[in-house]
Amino acid sequence: MTLIKVKSRGTDNVSGRRNLIINGAMQVAQRGTTSTGVNGYYTVDRFRIYNGSVGTLTTSQESSNGPTDVPKYSFKVAATNTASTSTSSDAWIRYVIETKDIENIPNITDSTKNFTVSFYVKCSNTGQSSIGIASGSYSSAQYVHPYTIAAADTWQRVSVTIPGNSLLSNVSGDFGIRMYWDTGAGTDYQTSSTNQWITSGDYAAAGNLQIIGVNGRYLQITGVQFELGDSASDFEHRSFTEELQLCQRYYFKSMDSPPADNIPNTDTTSGNGYMGFVMYANTSGRSPYFYFPVEMRTDPSVTIYSSERANTSGRFGIFTGVWGATASSTPVVDVKRAAFGITTSSGTSTGNSYLMAGGFDANADF
Numbered sequence: 001m002t003l004i005k006v007k008s009r010g011t012d013n014v015s016g017r018r019n020l021i022i023n024g025a026m027q028v029a030q031r032g033t034t035s036t037g038v039n040g041y042y043t044v045d046r047f048r049i050y051n052g053s054v055g056t057l058t059t060s061q062e063s064s065n066g067p068t069d070v071p072k073y074s075f076k077v078a079a080t081n082t083a084s085t086s087t088s089s090d091a092w093i094r095y096v097i098e099t100k101d102i103e104n105i106p107n108i109t110d111s112t113k114n115f116t117v118s119f120y121v122k123c124s125n126t127g128q129s130s131i132g133i134a135s136g137s138y139s140s141a142q143y144v145h146p147y148t149i150a151a152a153d154t155w156q157r158v159s160v161t162i163p164g165n166s167l168l169s170n171v172s173g174d175f176g177i178r179m180y181w182d183t184g185a186g187t188d189y190q191t192s193s194t195n196q197w198i199t200s201g202d203y204a205a206a207g208n209l210q211i212i213g214v215n216g217r218y219l220q221i222t223g224v225q226f227e228l229g230d231s232a233s234d235f236e237h238r239s240f241t242e243e244l245q246l247c248q249r250y251y252f253k254s255m256d257s258p259p260a261d262n263i264p265n266t267d268t269t270s271g272n273g274y275m276g277f278v279m280y281a282n283t284s285g286r287s288p289y290f291y292f293p294v295e296m297r298t299d300p301s302v303t304i305y306s307s308e309r310a311n312t313s314g315r316f317g318i319f320t321g322v323w324g325a326t327a328s329s330t331p332v333v334d335v336k337r338a339a340f341g342i343t344t345s346s347g348t349s350t351g352n353s354y355l356m357a358g359g360f361d362a363n364a365d366f
Contacts, residue, residue: 025070025073025222026222041251045251048096090189092185094181096136096177117162119157122221125152128208139199139201141168189201251363263308
């Protein structure tokens with residue numbers, strides 16, 4: 001009989017589902033592939049930016065010239081003007097691991113066990129930058145690891161092995177663990193106490209390169225991995241379909257194109273002209289529930305986008321013999337984690353059914 005040795009889940013890397021990061025290969029960008037913004041999710045799913053109230057940023061999902069060991073996609077944040085930071089500036093790229101994904105993992109809170117964070121990075125300039133790890137309840141614990149960007153415009157892999165800490169049990173609702181890539185922290189958020197757990201509320205290393213506010217500078221990342229164990233393993237590849245479904249727990253859109261009003265009639269994925277509702281009272285009609293592909297993290301915020309058939313911002317088009325907009329004001333939206341419906345009125349008759357045209361998105365991310 002042949003015996004098969006099975007590795008323990010201690011400090012050895014294990015195969016299968018190692019990576020706790022969703023969309024670490026930057027494959028999914030439901031909102032679009034390029035955008036200009038200051039605070040929020042604009043392109044690549046699950047990775048949020050903040051400009052620290054300084055300057056302007058362009059974010060993009062890049063699809064060429066990626067590192068050889070991961071898929072071709074990456075997330076790029078570029079400064080597009082010149083501005084000065086202050087001591088309280090806090091510009092970053094942030095990722096949040098949901099509490100449910102870490103609550104049964106002892107390595108996170110056990111100081112005798114380790115976890116490892118790794119990623120690929122490219123920057124417009126040489127110099128120092130850092131990755132910061134923080135508890136879900138941010139003020140409880142932080143760990144800042146500085147790294148050197150050895151060559152401009154060149155991919156390199158960064159990895160850091162971090163001991164667990166009991167303070168990581170201090171989550172904040174669904175905020176399990178926070179990760180920060182510094183793009184322009186002021187001195188209020190910088191520390192020289194690196195590569196150790198601290199409680200001073202800092203997420204960046206002193207002496208880092210400033211990206212935000214320096215026109216033309218950029219920071220670009222991909223291949224982000226958070227795994228148990230003492231060392232970084234090869235990046236874990238998942239199919240696009242699997243990554244998309246994982247992302248849809250946090251954000252979903254019903255249309256092919258980036259979310260916007262005046263959805264073209266050719267965009268049939270939005271249900272453009274295929275949704276409907278029944279008029280059930282003298283003053284209002286109620287749609288069926290529109291179900292999301294997966295149950296979302298929490299009750300999402302739902303935004304309705306108009307159709308080319310009746311382009312009135314924030315409203316569905318409604319067919320009552322001719323196309324018009326639903327109601328004289330934004331419909332009342334009834335939102336659940338699994339689905340949503342709307343109540344509307346104006347120009348409808350009790351007992352009749354009507355077609356609706358338009359689309360929506362639902363946001364339940366952090």
